[in-house]
Amino acid sequence: MSTTDHLVYMANQIARELGSQCRDRPVTATRDHLRQFWDPRMRQAIVAYLDGGGEHLSDTARDAVALLRETAERAD
Amino acid sequence: MAWIGERDLGTKAVSAAAPAMVTLRIDGQDVTMPEGTSIMRAAALVGTDIPKLCATDTLEAFGSCRLCLVEIEGRAGYPASCTTPVADGMVVRTQTDRLAKLRRGVMELYISDHPLDCLTCSANGDCELQDQAGAVGLRDVRYGYEGLNHLVAEKDESNPYFTFDPAKCIVCSRCVRACDEIQGTFALTIEGSGFASKVAASQDDTFLASECVSCGACVQACPTSALIEKSVIAQGTPDKAVVTTCAYCGVGCTFRAEMRGEQLVRMVPWKDGKANHGHSCVKGRFAWGYANHRDRILKPMIRASVEDPWREVSWDEAIAHTAGEFRRIQAKYGKDSVGGITSSRCTNEETFLVQKLIRQGFGNNNVDTCARVCHSPTGYGLKTTFGTSAGTQDFDSVAHADVIMVIGANPTDGHPVFASRMKQRLREGAKLIVIDPRRIDLVRTPHVAATHHLPLRPGTNVAVLTAIAHVVVTEGLADEAFVRERCDWSEFEDWAAFVAQPQRSPEATEALTGVPAADLRAAARLFATGGNGAIYYGLGVTEHSQGSSTVMAIANLAMATGNIGREGVGVNPLRGQNNVQGACDMGSFPHEYSGYRHVSDAATRAMFERAWGVTLDAEPGLRIPNMLDAATDGTFKALFIQGEDILQSDPNTHHVAAGLAAMECVVVQDLFLNETANYAHVFLPGSTFLEKDGTFTNAERRIQRVRKVMAPLNGYGDWEIVQLVANAIGLDWTYTHPSEIMDEIAALTPTFATVSYEALDRLGSMQWPATEAASEGTPTMHVDQFVRGKGHFVVTDYIPTDEKTGPRFPLLLTTGRILSQYNVGAQTRRTDNIAWHPEDRLEIHPHDAENRGIRDGDWVSLRSRAGETTLRALITERVAPGIVYTTFHHPATQANVITTDYSDWATNCPEYKVTAVQVAISNGPSDWQQTYQAQTERSRRILPEAAE
Known part of the structure; x- marks a missing residue:
């Protein structure tokens, strides 16, 4: 599994779990988890993957990574 | 024979919380003692040691040796003082002419069948039989020594660590009782009767071939040299002792390192140790020989390529080379291209310094620890639900449990000394539920049998725990009063509605979990209604794709049944390594400072910045698997590894090897050239726990001292080596003793606020949180409220692992x-x-x-x-x-x-x-x-x- 594949797998796994744990806010919960626990280069890589189409991201993960990108842009 | 220089009061203290007091007279002295105390103990407490052989204060009184006879006014005969409790108004005489004559007679019989080789005996000077012969004034043996005897009985030297010499045995049964009462293995027995009585292991097997688990309790209990350590036979009896903490599992047993000069003669479990209460296992008691093993590396080594042989160098060269390489790599690839791994085998002070080196010195948060591969889900799950990343109880709590649930743990192998405590409670009548794919020993072991064993299919923990919660909720067994008072009620309602769904029921999940629904229902009912329910779990919970969810499912169950916040209950992660709790506490994770505070928290970061004089990174760093991914991608180039062997311990060895091989500088600080060192460029020889001062924190949050008993063979304690590296990269560390590091930890970590070496020496140990409000520590957490305020229920949906069986891998x-x-x-x-x-x-x-x-x-x-x-x-x-x-x-x-x-x-x-x-x-x-x-x-x- 390449690093990108691994990150996509992890993002989907997080989104799937938090989708059931935080049913009223799965996207923000997933975004928050990525911000809290992922090193910046991992976050940049998953955002780049989304920018490239993000084909294998689940819906929740895709929305969370998009939100992550927005949050990062606002911070910049 | 054990505990040189320690007093043996003969029988145990009374265990009742507030016993009635009685006053009696012993040898003319009025004495007030708790009701139930033996005369022997009462006398010992006022300074009179009644002669004894079969009695010792770690075992129940037995009354067989007839040496401890006393006279009691108004009572006929000569009762044994070990089995006779004190009574109000009792008048006792411990020494009269008649008693002296009786005792000498008893001793004569013992000695008539005992070798008279005291001068060459390995227990010479440390033998209770020898002491008691003196105490009773034995001067002659009227029967001679030529009668039938056991003097030619064959020694059993099969156990690598101790011998059994039947010729020296007085058949007092202390070894048998220690094996039964303390260890709970029941491997020993007295075979035969009368003159033919003898100690036998299992079915008269050798000790090595028997069920004996070599815990050492029998050796400790033996009053002669019948059972004695081979190290004592080889080296002689020790003459001093230093109390320190075992460097093996997370139980954290304290030992007396008994020494002769700088030579360690034996490790004897410390009676006053609050984690182990004088018990031990084969590892802590005996397996310390690695400290002097010929494989140990004592000189620093470097090499340009992992294909080269190692070259021994001076410490100066090794340290300068290490610092130079890390600075070179950061200059070339950026500050985030390096990182480090702290060790759960090292002390709190050492792990604190490694993460400080990385944060203050390297300027990033790329620090992780081996808890990544064991209990990191415990940290996440318990912090989310309860508010702090640790177990809720002390080990003594198990003595108050009525129903014990063991999930994904094998305590008799992984945490043997605690397992013995647990088995004591189970023998007293507590019920046991085991949730494990394997039929671990606890399921059925002598005098212990699980009421329910739920042999679930690996990977279905969440489904099983949710099904248990389903039974609790749908059958009205939840403790609503507790939940309303202590937890968020609306979250509970949400969770309860979730677990009550028909698809969560035992019947609906039986096909996927493999657990018969009726058994699961019965287990759930027992846990919810059986009194104090305590959950103990291990890596069978955490090392799954749903490890964190399982921890939260456990926390949910404990909260729903009201089993939090008092003795006898709780959620108890059984930590693997000696200091895995401490390594996590000390800020070894890439997203947290010590005390589990996120690196993005500005106030916390500012506190560390003030203390360390640098600006700290507010972004989380890489975890170990992410470091390896980044290495193969070319963005992570150097790794400082203290006391970890990731090539052997971490998953997917090929991937670990590829990551290590892609780095330009791997530093391994360890005792031996471990597997990871195959990919290392610098080897810094480490020191053993015997060679340095520090502290370990065990699975019950207990901080205990590690004390140096000999000089480090490699020249430096591990904390000193990290300081050398730190100063070589330009920091200005000036620690002269680990106590100063602990002072810094306490100053920067609210949960350690009152911890110091002075306090630890005074109190023996402290369980964090140790704050102004609880200055001596906190045995039971979440007593009045959870650390986070209200307990947080989390919906834990079962999501199967993607690792599937199939025709190729069935x-x-x-x-x-x-x-x-x-x-x-x-x-x-x-x-x-x-x-x-x-x-x-x-x-x-x-x-x-x-x-x-x-x-x-x-x-x-x-x-x-x-x-x-x-x-x-x-x-x-x-x-x-x-x-x-x-x-x-x-x-x-x-x-x-x-x-x-x-x-x-x-x-x-x-x-x-x-x-x-x-x-x-x-x-x-x-x-x-x-x-x-x-x-x-x-x-x-x-x-x-x-x-x-």
């Missing part, structure tokens, strides 16, 4: 450890513990073995999607059909060649416990194993030291 492999070995085995493989476990074996059910034509002991190949290895088969019904099991103690097996990259969703803790595999007959080691062996031999070449 079996599920789960891994674990065994009593005699410890983790990657670097220490225990270099001791005589190898006698019990010389190789990793693959446990396989007879049906699965038969289908494949496998016989017991055959070499078999074990293959998964990640890799292949070979090992020998052990056919056993301990595992269910479809499940195979092995340990990971031997690098020759490299069980982690098989395990995969799947990991816990929240923490990346590897899914060690579920790997789809196939097993087939094999001729011997695989090509990979042979190649790896050759690589290892090549990598461990050391050039002779260059001439000056």
Whole structure:
């Protein structure tokens, strides 16, 4: 599994779990988890993957990574 | 014989919380004692040692030796003082002419059948029989020494650590009772009767071949040299002792390191140790020989390439080279291209310094620890639900439990001293529920039987725990009063509605979990209604893709049943390594400072910035698996590893090797050239726990002192080595003793606020949180409220692992450890513990073995999607059909060649416990194993030291 594949797998796994744990806010919960626990280069890589189409991201993960990108842009 | 210089009061203290007091007179002195105290103990407490042989204050009174007779006014005869309790108004005489005559008579009989070789006896000067012969004034043996005797009885020297010499045995039964009462193995017995009575192991087997687990309790209890350590026979009796803490598992037993000069003679469990109360296991008691093993590396070494042999260098050169390489790499690839790993085998002070080196010195948060691969889900799950990343109880709490639930843990192997405590409680009548794919020893062991064993299919923990919660909720067994007072009620309602769904029921989940619904329902009812319910869990919970969810499901269950916040209940993670709790506490995770505060928290960061005089990174760093990914991607180039062997312990060995091979500088600080060192460029020799001061924190949050008993053979304690590196990269550290590091930890970590070496020496140990409000520590957490305020229920949906069985890989492999070995085995493989476990074996059910034509002991190949290895088969019904099991103690097996990259969703803790595999007959080691062996031999070449 390449690093990108691994990150996509992890993002989907997080989104799937938090989708059931935080049913009223799965996207923000997933975004928050990525911000809290992922090193910046991992976050940049998953955002780049989304920018490239993000084909294998689940819906929740895709929305969370998009939100992550927005949050990062606002911070910049 | 044990505890030189320690007082033995003969019988145990009264255990009642507030016993009535009685006043009696002993030898003319008025004495007030708790009701139930023996006369022997009462006399000892006022300074009168009544002669005794079969009595010792770690065991129940037995009354067999007849040496401790006393006279009591108004009572006929001469009652044994060990079995006679004090009573109000009692008048006791411990020494009269008649008593002296009786005792001498008894002693004469003992000595008539005992070798008179005191001067050459290994227990000379440390023998109770010798002492008591003196105490009773024995001057002659009227019967002579020529009568029938046992003096030529054959010694049993089979155990690598102690001998049994029946000629020295006085058949007092102390060894048998210690094995029964303390250890709970029931391996020893008194065989025969009268003159033929003798101590026998199992069915009169040798000690090594018997059920004996070599815990040492019998040796400790023996009043003569019948059972004695071989190290005492070889070296003589010790003459001083230093109390320190064991460096093996998370129980954190304290020991007296008994010394002669700078030579360690034996390790004896400390009676006052609050984690172990004078008990031990084969590792802590005996397996310390690795400290002087010939494989130990004592000089620093460097090499330009991992293909080169090692070159021994001075400390100055090694430190300068290390600092230069890290600075060079950061200059070339950026500050985030380097990182480090702290060790759960090292002290709190050492792990604190490594993370400080990385944060203050390297300027990033790329620090992680081996808890990543064991209990990181505990940290996440308990912090989310309760508000802090630790277990809720102390070990003593188990004595108040009524129903004990053990999930994914094998305490008799992994945490043996605590297991003995647990078994004591179970023998008193507490009920046991075991949730484990394997029929672990606790399921049925002498005088202990689980009321329910739920043999779930690996990977279905969440489904099983949710089904238990389903029963609790739908049958109205939840403790609503507790939940309303202590937890968020609306979250509970949401969770309760979720678990009550029909698809969560035991019946609906039986097909996927493999647990019969009726058994699960009965277990759930027992847990919810049986009184104090305590949950103990291990890596069978955490090392799954849903590890964190399982921890939260456990927390949900404890809250729903009101089993939090008092003695006898709670959620208790059984931590693997000696200081895994401490390593986590000390800020070893890449997103947290010490005390579990996120690096993005500005106030916390500012506090560390003020203390350390640098600007700190507010972004989380890389975890170990992410470091390896980044290395293969070319963005992570240097790694400082203290006391970890990630090549053997972490999953998917091929991936770990690729990551390490991609780095330009790997520094390994360890005792031995471990497997990871095959890929290292710098080796900094480490020191053992005997060679340095510090503290360890055990699984019950108990901070205990580690005390230096000998000078480090390598020249420096590990904390000193880290300080040398830090100063070489330009920091200005000036610690002169680890106590100063602890002072810094306390100043920067609110939960350690009142911890200091002075306080630890005064109190013996402290359980964090240790704050102004609880200055001596906190045995039970969440008593009035949860750390986070209200307890947080989390919906934990069962999501199956993506690691699936199928036609190519039809079996599920789960891994674990065994009593005699410890983790990657670097220490225990270099001791005589190898006698019990010389190789990793693959446990396989007879049906699965038969289908494949496998016989017991055959070499078999074990293959998964990640890799292949070979090992020998052990056919056993301990595992269910479809499940195979092995340990990971031997690098020759490299069980982690098989395990995969799947990991816990929240923490990346590897899914060690579920790997789809196939097993087939094999001729011997695989090509990979042979190649790896050759690589290892090549990598461990050391050039002779260059001439000056």
